[in-house]
Amino acid sequence: MQGVEQLRTAMRGTALTPADNGYNAGRAIFNGMIDRRPAVIAQCDGVADVMRSLDFAVTRSLPVSVRCGGHSLPGYGVCEGGVMIDLERMHQVYVDPSTKTARAQGGTNWGQFDHETQAFGLATTGGLVRSTGIGGLTLAGGHGFLMRKYGLACDNLISADVLTASGTLIKASATENPDLFWALRGGGGNFGIVTSFEYRLHDVGAVLGGVLLAPFSEAMAQLRFYDSFSVHAPEELGVLAALATLPDGTKAVVHLACYCGDTVKGEEVLRPLRTRCTPIADQIQAMPYAAVQSIVENFNPRGMRNYWKMVYVNELNDDAIATLTDHYSKVPAPLTHIVVYSFGGRVAAVPDADTAVSFRQSRHAVIAIGMWEDPADDARVTDWVRQFATKMQPYASAGFYPNYEANAEGGAIAAAFGEEKYQRLVAIKRQYDPGNVFRLNQNIVP
Ligand SMILES: Cc1cc2nc3c(=O)[nH]c(=O)nc-3n(C[C@H](O)[C@H](O)[C@H](O)COP(=O)(O)OP(=O)(O)OC[C@H]3O[C@@H](n4cnc5c(N)ncnc54)[C@H](O)[C@@H]3O)c2cc1C
Structure with missing residues (x-):
C-alpha cells in the first residue's frame, strides 16, 4: 500500500503489511473465529505512533480498528482491509502509592495492571482474565470481583487522554470535557482512542x-x-x-x-x-x-x-x-x-x-x-x-x-443503554466523531 514506507519511518513501533513476518501473529486475537486481514497493522509504541497511524488511515479513508487486549468477542480490534491500530506495546503502568492512583497506557491488560499495583498492595476493579485489555473492558463498564465494594472499573476512572477522530489529543475528566468523560464510562470505543487511563486504587492485599x-x-x-x-x-x-x-x-x-x-x-x-x-x-x-x-x-x-x-x-x-x-x-x-x-x-x-x-x-x-x-x-x-x-x-x-454480546450492532445497541442515555451518547458521538471513524465497536451511529 502506498505510503506505508513513510508511516514506518514516522513510527517508533512497527507497521506490518501482509508480506511481513509477524503479520499473521499480529492480526490474531482471543477469539479464534475471527480471521480478518488488515491492510496495515500499526504496532504503536507511544502516542505519536497512534496519532500518525490514525492520520494515515483517515487521510486515505481506510477503516480503523483499535486493539488493546484483543478480547472483543466480535473481534472489533481487527479490521478487514483497513488500519489496525494495535496498542498492545503501550502497557506501562505508573502507580502513585501516595495518592493511590495509577496511570496506565491504553494497551495495558489487567495482568500487567495488577502486577504493578499489587506491588503496593493496591488494586482496582478489573476483569477476571489477566489478558483482557483495560481499554475495551473499562470503556463499556467493567465487571470484576471488586465491583461490589469499589464499583465498576469505569467508576474508578479519574481521567483519560483521548485522541479524537480529528487527530487532537484531549483530556476527559470530571472537570475537563465532562460530557466526553461521561460517555467514556460505558459508551465503549466510540469517541476516540484512549492513550492512557488514570484510575483510583484501593487497599487490596x-x-x-x-x-x-x-x-x-x-x-x-x-x-x-x-x-x-x-x-x-x-x-x-x-x-x-x-x-x-x-x-x-x-x-x-x-x-x-x-x-x-x-x-x-x-x-x-x-x-x-x-x-x-x-x-x-x-x-x-x-x-x-x-x-x-x-x-x-x-x-x-x-x-x-x-x-x-x-x-x-x-x-x-x-x-x-x-x-x-x-x-x-x-x-x-x-x-x-x-x-x-x-x-x-x-x-x-x-x-x-x-x-x-x-x-x-x-x-x-x-x-x-x-x-x-x-x-x-x-x-x-x-x-x-x-x-x-x-x-x-x-x-x-x-x-x-x-x-x-456476539451481535450488538446497529439499532440493537440502544437497548443496552435505554433510549434517554442512548440519545445523549448519539449527541456526544456527533460532537467528537461525526464521520464515525471509530465504528468497529458496539457502534453508536452519529
Ligand atoms: C476471556 C474473556 C474474559 C472476560 N472477562 C471479563 C470480565 O471479567 N469483566 C468484564 O467486564 N468483561 C469481560 N470480558 C469482556 C471484555 O470486557 C470485552 O471483550 C472487552 O472488549 C475486552 O477488551 P480488550 O481491550 O481486551 O478488547 P479489544 O478487542 O482490544 O478492544 C475491543 C474494543 O474496545 C475498544 N478499545 C479498546 N481499547 C481502547 C482504547 N485504548 N481506546 C479506545 N478504544 C479502545 C475498541 O473499540 C476496540 O475495538 C471478557 C472477555 C473475554 C474474551
Whole structure:
C-alpha cells in the first residue's frame, strides 16, 4: 500500500503489511473465529505512533480498528482491509502509592495492571482474565470481583487522554470535557482512542478466594442458595457460580470467590456456601488478589472459537434455574459453560445518571460462554448459545452488557443503554466523531 514506507519511518513501533513476518501473529486475537486481514497493522509504541497511524488511515479513508487486549468477542480490534491500530506495546503502568492512583497506557491488560499495583498492595476493579485489555473492558463498564465494594472499573476512572477522530489529543475528566468523560464510562470505543487511563486504587492485599466444586446433581440447590446469598453478602464478597464440565467430562457447579476484606470475617461469610454442598474440591483459602485473578484464564484458553450471549436476571427462581440446568445438561462442547455473577453493593449505589452505564440495579448477569475448538461445531454451539438466550427471556430483566454480546450492532445497541442515555451518547458521538471513524465497536451511529 502506498505510503506505508513513510508511516514506518514516522513510527517508533512497527507497521506490518501482509508480506511481513509477524503479520499473521499480529492480526490474531482471543477469539479464534475471527480471521480478518488488515491492510496495515500499526504496532504503536507511544502516542505519536497512534496519532500518525490514525492520520494515515483517515487521510486515505481506510477503516480503523483499535486493539488493546484483543478480547472483543466480535473481534472489533481487527479490521478487514483497513488500519489496525494495535496498542498492545503501550502497557506501562505508573502507580502513585501516595495518592493511590495509577496511570496506565491504553494497551495495558489487567495482568500487567495488577502486577504493578499489587506491588503496593493496591488494586482496582478489573476483569477476571489477566489478558483482557483495560481499554475495551473499562470503556463499556467493567465487571470484576471488586465491583461490589469499589464499583465498576469505569467508576474508578479519574481521567483519560483521548485522541479524537480529528487527530487532537484531549483530556476527559470530571472537570475537563465532562460530557466526553461521561460517555467514556460505558459508551465503549466510540469517541476516540484512549492513550492512557488514570484510575483510583484501593487497599487490596491478601484475599480469601478460590474455587469450590460441587456435583452437578446439586445445581438446583446451589443456585437457589446463590440467588440471595450473592447479593446480600457483604460488599467485600465477589462470587460467581458456573455450570461447567471438568477435564474428565463430569459436569459440575463451580463457585469462584474473592473476599477482599478481613480474611477471618471472610471465612464466616463464605461458610454457608461451603457447607451447603458436598464438595468435590474446596480450594478456597487466603491468597494474594493477583492469584485469584489468575484462575479464570484456565477455563478460557486463547484461540478457541467463541460465541457468547448474556441476560440480566433479577431472580433465579426455580423455573429459571431448572431452565439453566436443563439447557446445560445438553451442552454441545466441554469448554462451553454458563456463568452467573452478581451485582448490588457499590455497582447499584453509584447514581444512574453519573455514567453512560445503564441497568446498575440488575441483580445477576447470566452468560452463556460458547467455547469450542473445531470449526465443524460452529453451528451446533452457536445454536445452543442462541437457544439459551431465547429460553432465558422469560426471566430476563431489561438491557444487556454490550461487552458480552456476539451481535450488538446497529439499532440493537440502544437497548443496552435505554433510549434517554442512548440519545445523549448519539449527541456526544456527533460532537467528537461525526464521520464515525471509530465504528468497529458496539457502534453508536452519529
Ligand atoms: C476471556 C474473556 C474474559 C472476560 N472477562 C471479563 C470480565 O471479567 N469483566 C468484564 O467486564 N468483561 C469481560 N470480558 C469482556 C471484555 O470486557 C470485552 O471483550 C472487552 O472488549 C475486552 O477488551 P480488550 O481491550 O481486551 O478488547 P479489544 O478487542 O482490544 O478492544 C475491543 C474494543 O474496545 C475498544 N478499545 C479498546 N481499547 C481502547 C482504547 N485504548 N481506546 C479506545 N478504544 C479502545 C475498541 O473499540 C476496540 O475495538 C471478557 C472477555 C473475554 C474474551
